Amino acid sequence: MQIDRDMNILVVDDFSTMRRIVKNLLKELGFSKFDEADDGSTAWPMIQSGKYDFIVSDWNMPEMTGIDLLRHVRANDKLKETPFLLITAEAKRSQILEAAEAGVDGYIVKPFTAATLNVKIQKIFERVEERKKAAGA
Amino acid sequence: MEKEDYDNASQALDDIIATRDSNLLEQVEQIAQNLHDTLEQFGSDSMLLQQTKHGLPDATERLEYVIQTTEEASNKTLSAAENIIALLETLESQATDDAQKEFINKAQSEVTEIMMAQSFQDLTGQVLNRVIMLVTSLEQSLMELINKSGIHIDDIPDPAESDEKRKAEEMRGIGPNVTKSSQQNVVNSQDDVDDLLGDLGI
Structure with a gap:
């Protein structure tokens, strides 16, 4: 499947080194349009602009967590379809299930590899495609 | 000085020291008692x-x-x-x-x-x-x-943690599970995450 490499991606993490790493990995995968936010609370107004086709977020952030950000996105009629990937050190089964319940599209536990990120992104957009087809059919 | 005088003086000196020692001892005992009471009040x-x-x-x-x-x-x-x-x-x-x-x-x-x-x-x-x-x-x-x-370290219970408190903490995000006690019920690899979510179609 061909993924649109021109999509706008928002990378949310409170550690700038991790944002840098994620951006570099996404660049290696052929993506080029990124914005950054250092917390859920700064990401949310950015997302509300409707600009982003894909959100990659950390969980544990000081003001608004990634899971809360996900819930905000899913509760908004205009934004709720936005693919949302959590990349996080949070590794409790109960947390992963909670994220699934909140509507996460993918979940990667840190530390992770470029290959894992690639596979997850492929999978997420395959499913987005399937959803679109199902909605159109 | 006569020998008797010397003995009297020596005895008087011993009495003074003994009194002072027992005062000191009393004070130390008092402090220890206070500490014990304070810790006791805290509860285990x-x-x-x-x-x-x-x-x-x-x-x-x-x-x-x-x-x-x-x-x-x-x-x-x-x-x-x-x-x-x-x-x-x-x-x-x-x-x-x-x-x-x-x-x-x-x-x-x-x-x-x-x-x-x-x-x-x-x-x-x-x-x-x-x-x-x-x-x-x-x-x-x-x-x-x-x-x-007087409190034994073994008598201090493990922190009482209600399900609600634990969940509230998890929802805030607890960071990497680096301590032995936090490594319970944790996924070990991305494969575990995938298995867990695979059943849910994610």
Whole structure:
């Protein structure tokens, strides 16, 4: 499947080194349009602009967590379809299930590899495609 | 001086010392009693006792995790930087013109920058080690104090944690599960995550 490499991606993490790493990995995968936010609370107004086709977020952030950000996105009629990937050190089964319940599209536990990120992104957009087809059919 | 005078004086002196000693002893006993009462009032599940038994060792374990993780990362970076330098040296020995050599030299100095930056691990590691020493000695002092007050460390219960409290904490995000006690019910790999979510079609 061909993924649109021109999509706008928002990378949310409170550690700038991790944002840098994620951006570099996404660049290696052929993506080029990124914005950054250092917390859920700064990401949310950015997302509300409707600009982003894909959100990659950390969980544990000081003001608004990634899971809360996900819930905000899913509760908004205009934004709720936005693919949302959590990349996080949070590794409790109960947390992963909670994220699934909140509507996460993918979940990667840190530390992770470029290959894992690639596979997850492929999978997420395959499913987005399937959803679109199902909605159109 | 007569011998009798000397004996009297000596006896008087002993009495004074004995009185002073018993006063001191009484005071020390009073302090110990106060401490015991205070700790008793806290109850065996008090914050201070909990923090001494669980909080401080937990803090130490987390700091050790920081040292270990930054050390591993720095070592990886250093290995990679060393490999690059070796490659650049080979390239340099094969370079034919000055422009190429200059280019290679610039790249080498950038790699050196990367290597130098890794010295943060040494510096932060030292600072953290000092903090660990301080926390450990504070923990020991508090343990002794608690022991002396008559409370046995084994009698301090594990922190009572309701499901609600645990869930509220998990929803805030608890960070990497680095301590032994936090490693219960944790996924070990991305495969575990995938298995867990696979059943839900994610």
